[in-house]
Amino acid sequence: MTVTLLSAPAKLTLSLSVVGVRHDGYHLVDAEMVAVDLTDELEVSDGEGLEVVVPDSGLEVSDDGENLVARALRLVGRTAHVVVRKSVPAGAGLGGGSADAAAILRWAGWDDVAGSVVLGADVPFCLVGGRARVTGIGEVVEPLPFEERAFTLLTPPVGCLTQDVYRRWDEMGGPLGAHGNDLEPAAVDLVPALVRWRDELGDAAGCRPKLAGSGSTWFVEGEYPGEGRRVVRTLPSA
Incomplete structure (x- = not known):
């Protein structure tokens, strides 16, 4: 065999803006992903x-x-x-x-x-x-020049369902995220415990973490290995 x-x-979604909602309810985004x-x-x-x-x-x-x-x-x-x-x-x-x-x-x-x-x-x-700008509902992928970077991730033992986070974003009136991710306020409102892990990673790195997509992972740029944290590196497109 x-x-x-x-x-x-x-x-890893480095930035995410929700720029509109289609007539069928799907959200339009403008994001950078690696x-x-x-x-x-x-x-x-x-x-x-x-x-x-x-x-x-x-x-x-x-x-x-x-x-x-x-x-x-x-x-x-x-x-x-x-x-x-x-x-x-x-x-x-x-x-x-x-x-x-x-x-x-x-x-x-x-x-x-x-x-x-x-x-x-x-x-x-x-x-x-690789690295790309992603727009539409995710179907438009524009490759960007590869950048070799390292990030530290901390994933809490709780998950976030993407559809629930978008629903809460709608219920909250479409808030803008102050830290590069418009979905962060909705995810934190939906799962308040996320703040604990955000602060834990922030204390280790000395900077304010960002939420990856709809969560629940927090990330910072740079290498800060430790318990519960994972260092990852960017990959070029195949």
Whole structure:
């Protein structure tokens, strides 16, 4: 049996502005994203079925037909047995599920970046990788020159559901984030405990952390290793 190994890098959203809402309720964004060297690994072989192997994180990952890997296989009309070995935490704002789906699309030779948004707003960027400006609802990906940078992440043991954060943002009247991410006020209002981990990372780094996407991960630029913190580096596009 031939096994193909795929790598699925996480994405880090360095800035995010919500610039409008479409008639169908989808939010329009203007964001800068980078791929980082925190990766899930996928093993693809003949057959059918999906196994998701997750370290003891306290967060659940769906392994049923609604998992993004299963949906990506359906989108490209392929069948395969896939084992996903998770390192990117779920509900952390790092696009782990989207990265897994993008890895399957690349494996299948899918190159319709804008069309991949049917799987999720982060999938188009994860398909392109590197560093990019992302607009629309996520389907417009404009590559930017690669910059070699390091960041320190702190992911709390609580997750944030993207749809819940956007809903709270709407309920709050669309607040502007003062720290480069318009979703931060909504995420903190929804999960007040996030402040504790923000302050913990801020104390370690000596600067004010930013929220990654819809959360729950906080990040700062630079290397500040320590308990519960992970140093990552940017990756160029494949």
